[in-house]
Amino acid sequence: MKRENTTSSKVFDILNTIILTLIAIVCILPIWYTLCVSLSNKSAAAAGIVRLWPVGLNFNSYKEIMGDWKFFNSFWISIKRVVLGASLNFIVTVLMAYPLSKSPKEFPLRNLFMWLLIFCMLFNGGLVPWYQTVRSLGLIDNIWALVLGNSVPMFNVILVMNYFRNLPKEIEEAAEIDGASPWYILFKIYIPLSVPVLATVTLFSIVYHWNEFFNGLILMTRAEHYPLQTYIQQMVVVINTAGMSEEQIKELSKLSNRTLNAAKIFIAMIPILVIYPYLQRYFIHGITLGSLKE
């Protein structure tokens, strides 16, 4: 993209850079704060005096986590869940998006299927019927319960469908003249052309499965089966003591280790921090549609 060279343009660029950088700094502060707490002394953290620099710098929390097999066990479960879940989501998303991207003229029942999807996005029977369904399928404690649990990634399907819809018709027509089947068109033509949106929904899928903790709590009967965020969520409690039992009281002093909790939270964020830059190149350097012009 050629840039103008006027002063107003330069001023805009400078202002823009400053504003965006400031915004970015504000966004990173809570993460930085969490990191500082994780490296601080437990009692100092409990006193609330940790601000933007660790107080009583130490790596005890991280050392403790390294020795905590439960943390790594849940970490591994989350990895499995993400791999299975994101892959399955990807396949199903593109398979559904393609037919739905056709107009009603080309695919008569398309509107029916589309509205069915919208309906399912909005309506649900609540926790109990869903839980009973999963249970009757024998999926409790099974990783597939976590992968399949929240059904089709409907929002993603719609996003990709919309993107497919906006691809020039000529591409498809050209391929059809050459005798290509819909499968060929989808996998060999549409998908390579849709890298930005596919990278987006893949990211969403990965993030969803990585972050999701509630299903992990509901569908798993043992802590050994918890995905990572469920494992962490157990610890990060707000301490409200009224009506507590004696055991809970005794555990309170161990639970209220903010330093350790902060460390767990921080470590749980690292995979996300790592994966995004990897997928990012698909957002910034997209595939051009230049190939069309032939």
Next chain:
Amino acid sequence: MAKKVLNVLLLSMFFIGVVSTNSISVAQSVDPFGKYSEPVVLNIAMSVAPTLTLPPGDNLENDQYTRHIKDNLNIIIKVAWQAASGDNYTQKVNLAIASNNLPDAMTVYTPAQLRQMVKFGQLEDLTEAYNKYASPAMKTMMKKAGKLVSSAVTFNGKMLAIPAINVPEDGYHLMWIRKDWLDKLGLKPPRTIDELEKVAKAFVDMGTIGISGPQSGGLLYANFLAATNNTFGFDPIFSAYHSYPGFWIKGADGNPVYGSILPETKKALAKLRDLYSKGLIDKQMGIRKDSAEPVVSGKSGIFFGPWWMGYWPLPDAITNDPKANWQAYAAPLDEDGRWTPHLGTPANSFTVVRKGYEHPEAVVKILNLLIRDESKFDFTKGGIGLYPLRVPMAPLDEGEVTVKAGKAVLAGIKKPEDYDVPQYDIYKLLRQDVRNIKEVKLKPYDRMDIQYWNPKANMTAWSRWYSLMVGCSPIYAAKSITKPVYSLIYYPTKTMETKWATLKKLEDETFMKIIMGVAPLDSFDKFVEDWKKLGGDEITAEVKEEIK
């Protein structure tokens, strides 16, 4: 003739044989500790601390407790599911109830869940199992605990749960105060509201926040549904005015009335409002992120809470400032110099059996075993909270006996071995306690200030002993001037299920606004009016019926 005699002999032998066999089997089957001839499987749910660590090779279905149960009773414990204690466990229990998927037995920690299961008819009747199989120890404790406990688990004459009998100390809210600051300022520990005000002013002038208040989401005071262990509330201040908001008490006409709508409450609110306006209460009460922080960081010198502060938040407080001398007092007193705290119910957790389970008596036996053998377990191999289906049953004087023993051992009057005799069997932690008190207590033994303790030697033991000596002793010492108040009920009635949320919202909003000066004191009168109209009167009538 011989034949006849033989027949009679044979017949009588037959009868004797039958009769004696019957009496043997009857005797066996009613043994509170009777071991089953065939293994009995029991599926349970477990509320577990997330930080749980067990010895290597152990898991929830195979630890010292489950092995003990199997060896003694031939009951095999299977854990249907576990969840972190607190909200997570509550949610999973709710789900189990809603999807009609209860394990054979489990413990619930809210009366609401118990009543829910009763309402749906999901529980097995335990009356017979309890009557036949409960051990003498259990029966004694239940009897001593009285109607308060039995009424919580009896529905239409049937016993549908086994209750916990918790130590009463949990219900007392004490005034915790920085004695080192008092000493520095040359002040005595306050005994009345007025003295408290003076001390608070002095503390504020020192640059601290004054009296600590609840954090965001915390309670201004414990209520009949969550009557114990409220930290950073204002319970003692209300009590000093004989105001018991959140509790159902006997009105002037002998009928139950909700404490929050009585004039005494208005008086107490007026005082709190006054204190707040003078800056003597934490400005950020009700919106602070964490009320423990000022205590831990030395920014607060006064707060109200139960006896066990030695477990939390004091350990962090003294790590940050080893000189922080937090002491507890049965204060403030009322106009007549009496201490009038509200108390809770000993029954705040319940063990239940699902309807249709073939061996309800198995659950009774498991709890019998717990009471008998609790002191024999090694808690380093897993805390007592891991004992399946545990509802704590403590002799009501456990705290007092322990404190007495501690003082005696420190004074040299008694030796730890003196407590090994059977009469102390039911005080399960006592033997361990008396053996480690000298680890954490320094001379002079009769002084309780922080400098005469050694927390670093054994933090867990210090937490327990500091809580007992500093947190519980004032309760015992104040016995002669104490006039406690109990709620008439500790569980919700039918109409509360739909209308209480609205009433409580109104109450919380109004009271907090009054105290913090956002609404005028007289908005209390409108609150009372509205409360009665929006269901309060209806519910009060229900309570009256309940307690008949």
Next chain:
Amino acid sequence: MKSKEVVKHYYLMLLPGYIWLFIFSIIPMFGIVIAFEDYNPIQGIFHSQWIGLDNFKFMFSLSDSRIILFNTIFISILKIAGNLITALIFALLLNELPFIKLKKWIQTVVYLPHFLSWVILAGILLDIFAYDGPINQILFSFGNKPILFFARPDLFPYLVVGSDVWKEFGYSAIIYLAALTGIDPSLYEASAIDGATRFQRLRYITIPGIKSTILLITVLSLGNVLNAGFDQIFNLYNPLVYSTGDIIDTWVYRTGLLSMQYGLATAVGLLKSVVGFILITLSYFLAYKFTDYRIF
């Protein structure tokens, strides 16, 4: 109209997804009948006592039902609008940044707040806006009195919306950033040759290029109009701000504390779904009627 052969393949493609949808979304949906029942787990979902619209009547009979509904919609709409606008503007601004490395770094960083749970963030917010916290310190240095932010019902909704927008805009912007890469660069080249200004580029190429995405996201967001964000508000609110901060979900939660009201909770869920569905359908047909464009 495509040939029958081709359409058959379309059905095949839809098969796995719709089976998955059927099992995990449609079957549980029958549980909606709980909204019309006095649910008893022993009797089950389909055999509990029918009470018709009683749950709904109860909802609307409460003295503060109007306030709660208003709070929910107010906060929700502000969030939808705030999120949309902020994410879009951010994406557009970022797109204009000439430094690729900085662009990448900023993009990564701004999506991080999305990953912190509200339990953590609420604590951080309460600290930042504390009476003696940084915001008040800044105010003080400008000669203002400190404010008890979270005690103020007049400020609460904006604190809620503002912090939510801050938390989510980076994540929401990803969709727009991805859409922006789909714009044909040759259009920009051509406009540069024609001497178009930055704003002309924006107006005639960029916005039209991502218009369908913007419209789609907007309409889908309307489906959430009665979901004002339970997690966030639950961790931030207190009785002082009930008048503006109590939403449908927090009210349902407090009601459920005493006795789980399955029928009521399901009824509330149904209400939310119906309202959201109506809004989406309305927008869809309005767009179709007036611009002949199908949003999805």
